Amino acid sequence: MDVEQARQDLCRRTLSDIQRPLDRLIYLASMRDYNTGVYHHDGLASRFTEEVACEALADCHREAFRELVICPLQELVSQLDAYRSSTHTSPREFLTAWGRLEPYRVAVPVQADPLSAEFLFSNFKIALAVLASQLDSRPAGLAA
Amino acid sequence: MIQLLFFVLIGVALLASLLLIGRRGSVRAEGDSGALLEARRALDSLQGGLLPEELVQRIFARDDLDYLSSSAAPKAVRDLFVSERKRVALSWISQVRCQISSLKRFHVGAARSYARLGMRTELKLACHFAALLVACRALRLAVYVGGPYAAPRMVGATAAAAASICTISEQSLAFLNPVQLKPFASNSLPS
Numbered sequence: 001m002d003v004e005q006a007r008q009d010l011c012r013r014t015l016s017d018i019q020r021p022l023d024r025l026i027y028l029a030s031m032r033d034y035n036t037g038v039y040h041h042d043g044l045a046s047r048f049t050e051e052v053a054c055e056a057l058a059d060c061h062r063e064a065f066r067e068l069v070i071c072p073l074q075e076l077v078s079q080l081d082a083y084r085s086s087t088h089t090s091p092r093e094f095l096t097a098w099g100r101l102e103p104y105r106v107a108v109p110v111q112a113d114p115l116s117a118e119f120l121f122s123n124f125k126i127a128l129a130v131l132a133s134q135l136d137s138r139p140a141g142l143a144a
Numbered sequence: 145m146i147q148l149l150f151f152v153l154i155g156v157a158l159l160a161s162l163l164l165i166g167r168r169g170s171v172r173a174e175g176d177s178g179a180l181l182e183a184r185r186a187l188d189s190l191q192g193g194l195l196p197e198e199l200v201q202r203i204f205a206r207d208d209l210d211y212l213s214s215s216a217a218p219k220a221v222r223d224l225f226v227s228e229r230k231r232v233a234l235s236w237i238s239q240v241r242c243q244i245s246s247l248k249r250f251h252v253g254a255a256r257s258y259a260r261l262g263m264r265t266e267l268k269l270a271c272h273f274a275a276l277l278v279a280c281r282a283l284r285l286a287v288y289v290g291g292p293y294a295a296p297r298m299v300g301a302t303a304a305a306a307a308s309i310c311t312i313s314e315q316s317l318a319f320l321n322p323v324q325l326k327p328f329a330s331n332s333l334p335s
Contacts, residue, residue, distance in 0.1 A: 070198045073208035073225075074215075113193030115232075115239055119203060122228040129221045130212070 006048045006056035010041070015060060021067040022079040023086070028061040029107040037110050061109045069116045077127045084131075095132050098124075183250035184317055186243040190310050194240050200303050203232055206293055229292040234284065240306055241280040247313050248273045269312050276305045 018024045031039045039057035040050075048056070068076070084094045098104070104124045108117050193199075208229075212222050251269060279302045286295040 070202045072202075072205070072211070074211040113189070115193055115236055116199060118235060119199070119232050122232050126221070126225050126228055129224050130215075130217055133218050133221050 002048055002052045003055045003059065006044055006052045007059050009047060010044055010056050010060055013043075020079045020082060021064045021071065022076070022083050024064040025061070025068055025107050026083070028057060028064060031057050032061075034106070058109065062111070065109050065112055065116070065120070069120050073123060073126060073130075076123055077130050080124070080127045081131055091131070091135050095128055095135065099128055099132075179250050179253055180317070182246055183313065186246035186250075187310055187313055187317060190240065190243045190247075190306060194236065194243065195303055195307050195310070197303070200236075200299065203229070203236055204292060204296060204299050206296075209293070226291055230287060233287050233292040237280055237284045237287065237302075240302065241277065241284075244273065244276055244280070244306060244309060247309060248277070251313070251316070265312065269309065272305060272309050272312070276302065276309060279305065 015024055015027075018027055028039070031041055033040060039054045039061070041053050041057055044053035044056065068079075071079070084091060087094065089097075102121070102124075105121060108120065209222070209225065212225055217225075251266075251273070279298065283295055283298045283302055286298060
């Protein structure tokens, strides 16, 4: 029950401002300690407990992952482009970094089903190729 | 000398068969908790990861290819898409097959010790397993040769058959689910 309350609190106060599942996935992955896999959120932990906050964050992370796995390619391309715009990075630089580093691989929940994760990675790869092709087809001045 | 060699060979062959039988016996012993856990994991993987309808539909959805065609994506991008989808589709088929084989091993080796399925249900299950494993092979061949959209009906039928096997297997493994215990009544405690 506490976890559900914490989840609702997190959705109301924080995640309601993050509309796109991709942004939510990246935000929630950033709340996780890469060494322990434990999620931290000071505000939520102070209202509930560390354990409950961790479980609520993990729940929301899994939810964002599920939403992203089943979203059509067209939507993923548009979410990725919108995310790129929000980072104020140049499209070329963003696409090169994401193509090489594949940061989406560390953004999935620990307990994600391997096939779903594989499918999402594959979709990211295609979405990046689509954005790169769109960039190539733009006039030189706009592409920068 | 030849006779001696012949008997030695027979001896070695008998020893090897004995070892093989002994090894199989120890792995598939009735009451083996490993078999139970393996079956539970296979069932969870199928129901939670591989068979949800929305995921299967997404993997084999044609609308993503239609989007690429309508947005005039270059041929290289469309080729990348088809090869990636084919890879994921083949991976899905092989994982479904692997988990179904795992459930089959459980039913053949251990289910009798834990579950009381009727003769009719067991026969039905055996037919389902055989048909599904053949269907997986056929689907794999179809996708390998014709790409991810080669056999949409076969995909639906395979997913439905696998889901049906999961439902029956669930009965065999139901005793592993946590039991909802009633709280102790105060007067039930020994005085």
